[in-house]
Amino acid sequence: MIVIAGDSIVSALGFTADDNYLSVKSGASGVKRYEGLYGVPEPFMASLINQEALDAKFAALNPPHGEEYSPLERTAILSASDAILQAGVNAAHPRTVFIFSSTKGNIEYLDANISDERLYLWRSAQRIASFFGNANTPVVVSNACISGAYALLTARREILSGRYDCAVVTGADRLSKFIVSGFQSFKALSGKICKPFDAARDGLNLGEAAATIVLQRRQEATKGDILLEDGAVRNDANHISGPSRTGEGLYLALSRIMRGRDSADIAFVNAHGTATPYNDEMESIALHRAGLDAVPVNGLKACFGHTLGAAGVLESIISARALQEGVILPTQGFEQSGTTCPLAVTCAILPTEKSYFIKILSGFGGCNAALLFKKA
16 A cells, blocks of 8 residues: 655745644635736736745755755755655665656746756756655656646556655745746736635636655555555646636546545545636536535635645645544635536535545646545
8 A cells, every 4th residue: 555654845834744734724825915026017926935934944954065956946855855754764765766746847047048957857856866865767747737646646656566665756846937927928817815616716826835745655554544545647638728628637537536436435625726717617517527526625726826736745735634634624715606517615624534535636738637545
């Protein structure tokens, strides 16, 4: 069985998974309004990491003298360090693999007219793994917004194949002029804290974060352990940026992980929930088609913003913490249903005794992912 042995989150809401989970439970949001940042002419709402605090925490790790790590790499290393410490694994062991999930990497270097290997995701992945003395070639997963979920599924497959006993999965993205102006060009950003699945939703918030899950093969699980039970990725090739109007790809991914399972066993679905008109509509249709529309649904984008390549890992951690505690978290910003297929979107913390949750994501190019987690 594949167990979450350690986890960590670095975001605007804190520098550990505990800090972030407690902040979400308390109703906090890291999303704020920014004006003039990155030289972007229009104000925007985003969740940004406190760089001064991050740099101080990174310095406490005693990085190698003379090595220059980018803000993205420092964020990822800080997150991975905490998760590895929790898991108590040997990060340098040849049976441990590092998997790095990111949609943009060090793309801010383009804004500074820097063009060298620091722009490449493989280089950042290599530097992160090398920080911990791991000599294996790291795996890079970059598949739009499903990258974090795909990285976790890749890790599960690598362990089940027998090649590795442990995988350190880190998803990370930082914001820049390129990213913010790109989403502004889509007219996809909301001028307020976003409202997933709500009738008044008008766009997403962006966020930056690094999140790490250490997955480990174990013969037996301890009561309360969270297992990555299954997962699927499907691409419906609908459009370069627009989701399918029928939810085809996500429906197929959900059908795969629900094969032979009853929706009554699912405590909740943690949705992608970007609060854009088309994404939330598509998710509602896919969940309805998969027979999951009566299962409680929540979204975390009003807490963290859309953290891109970190989202699948970050939101899986928060959801796993909730399942361990036996609760279903609310969806901040949701007030009135605004999708064609109504969902059981949560508005308050609810108790649950069920043992499974589903994490779903969708992204540009028609990619879709669904993960199934189980509490031992």
